[in-house]
Amino acid sequence: MFGEHELKTQFIRIADKKIHLLEEKGGIIRYRRENVEKLIKNSGEKLKVLPSPALGYGVRLLMVKFKEPLVIPPRDSITGFVEAPVEIDVKVGDLTIDHFIVGKEKYALYGTLEAGVICRYHVSSFYTEEPESIGMAKLIVSNPSPEWKSLERVVIPIRGTSMYYESTKAYYPLLVVTIKNHNPEVNNTGKPPKEGLSAVGEGLSLPNFLMRW
Template sequence: MFGEHELKTKFIKVGDKKIHLLEESENLVRYRRDDVERIIKNNGEKLRVLPAPATGYGVRLLMVKFKEPLIVPPHDSLTGFIEAPIEIDVKVGGLSVDHFIVGREKYALYGSLEAGVICRYHVSPFYAKEPGSIGVAKLIVSNPSPDWKSLERVVIPISGTPMYYESTKAYYPLLIVTIKDHSPEVNNTGKAPREGLNMVGEGLSLPNFLMRW
């Protein structure tokens, strides 16, 4: 699925979507996905299927609501995983020839009607071990305060984020959520959640996001 593919007749299944490559001549390949078609001249370059952040119509934030709130003791932390929506970027060389969404596309307002922003939205369980979903994020939830804390959702900065992948799964960078008073702070570290993954983009940390609402 993710990674490089030779430009020859084949099917590439990506989540609930299917890419069809069809050799029409010695050096021409037809690319087809749903109602999208391209004619690509084959010069030996490979087609790359890569994960992209779920920015949808240009949103900068992804809000993931936990199915069950997390309860973290004082001066303690919790590490786990959540499912996270992704998008797919298909490239030849440096050119993007297709970009699409896998799964259902949902949005929600984060904040008040007067000052809130539209986010990509998803509901996920919190997993102690990595789930089998196509899109995954690893979270470290830290509570440095002297009080017990509850966390019902996480709002993740995703505009310009790097992504990581292996053959069948995509990952957001490691996320560190620090619960400060009543406003958790989210750090998209830009770092791989584990070793052995391929990277798309630059592994740089994004500015921290303070969850005021």
């Protein structure tokens, strides 16, 4: 699924979508996906199917609500995974020839009607072991305070983020959530969540995001 594919007759399945490559005369490859169709002159390059952050209509934040809120003891932490939506970039060389969304596309308002922002929205359990999902994020949730803390959701800065992948899974960078007071602070570290993954982007940290609401 993710990674490089030969430009030859084949099907490439990505979750609920399917890409069809068809060899034609003169070194031409016909690319089809639903109502998208392109003709590619085969020069020996490979087709790259890469994960992309779930920006949708141009949002900068992804809000993941936990099915079961986390409760963390004082001066303790918990590490786990959440499922997260991703989008797909299809490239030849450095040129994007197709971009699409897999799964259902949902949005929600984060904050108040007067000062809030629209963000991508997803509901997920918090898993202590990596789930079987096409897209996910690894979280380290830390409570350095002397009090018990609860966390019901995480709001992740995703515009400009790097992404990581292996053949069947896509990952957001490692996320560190620190609950200092009443406002959790989210750090998109830019770092891979585990070893052995391929990278899309430079792996740079994004500015921390303070969850005020």
